[in-house]
Amino acid sequence: MDRPLRLISTDTISPIDALARTLEALLVVASQPLTVDELAEAAAEDPERIETALGLLRERYSEGRSGIVLERVSGGYAFRAAREAAEACGRLFERPVERGLSQAALETLAIVAYLGPVSRPEIARIRGVAADSTVASLVERGLIAEAGRESGVGGAVRYRVTPLFERVFGLDGLAELPRLDELGGEAEAIRERLLEVAAARAS
């Protein structure tokens, strides 16, 4: 057994394996997820063959099989460390983006994720607290970014979540967030209570 270990035999290499190697190389170089179209353009191949080659790679780079995992995230594909290596990674690297996110920041993030593009006054109206400092901190972390202004002269700056947000939360897209009408089940109960109070005051 003195033959070197090879993932893909170099003796007989099929075209799809060759393409898979190219994609491997592109994904290792990239610092953010690459879409199928971006991969197709860089590899000068048609998207269907890219999908096939990605299938090979996803199998090869999956949890439990490799220290590197190919994941579908934020509308594209990206390599990340396997979960089993998380502890070791944690000793070497910080996670500054999500470290110490306060409740206020998470609520603001939720508002921007669901209602974005949304302005600071709108966020403040929903939360009942001025949003300036939380918005600034989320921008600094790179989780939200400016996305134009409200219409009209001097319209407030609006914000939306960034691809980094999707990546940190492991989302392929915002459609993976739970539906808004499935949240806040107690809303109806609150309404009833308030109406009772109002009726009592009116009478």
Added chain:
Amino acid sequence: MPSAVRDLELDLDAFEGPFDLLLTLVLKEQLEPAEIDIANIVVAFVEHLTARDEIDLDACGEFLVLIAALLEIKARHLFPDESAELSELEPEEAAEELARRLAEYRRMKEAATWLRERMAAERDRYFRLGPAPFAPRAERRLAQQDPLALVAALEGLATPPPKVSLSHMALRFPPVAQFLERFRAVLRHRRVFDFDGEVAGLSRVEQAVAFLALLELRKSGEVALAQAAPFAPIRVSRPEHERIPQWTVRSA
């Protein structure tokens, strides 16, 4: 005397420090009241109370007064215009509006909880983070270039610019005396002549000098000038007084 209320240590999003400093900053308008999470202050105070065994009624009273004042300041800041708007609503409408807002906030609060859980579940996913790469830019291809064209362009730049003509700066004025003599000579042969006719064909500068000479002659009384109208031809003649003495002499 140390006060349990004013020395209360706070650790809020917008502020960290004792409660009395927070109040001072709000009153000096150096801290936006809207930024302060009042519920957290209450929680901090209650925790502070439970840490002690006895209930300090004075402290509770003081706290209630202060927190109520802070709440009012914050409320005024948050809804500067809406207070009037809401008071115009019927109680039922106001309740409806309030319920709508509370429901909206509650949904966002639950979404935030979902995000927190999701973040915890994903915390063992490590990935490389880098600045967004530059989109590959299409290379700008130049057409085939001729090196000699570059030489020609450089040559054009290397040639000294043509000398600016200064000829107009050195106007040559003929001497006035020349025209004095000329007009005197004319008047010796002719009693009257036309200035314009006499100087026709001369340069602009020469005409100007000729006119100066004419004025000189008029000043010394050697000629008489007549002009029917402005810009009409100037008629130059021997002065009248010259003729009168002549006539006088002759008739005498």
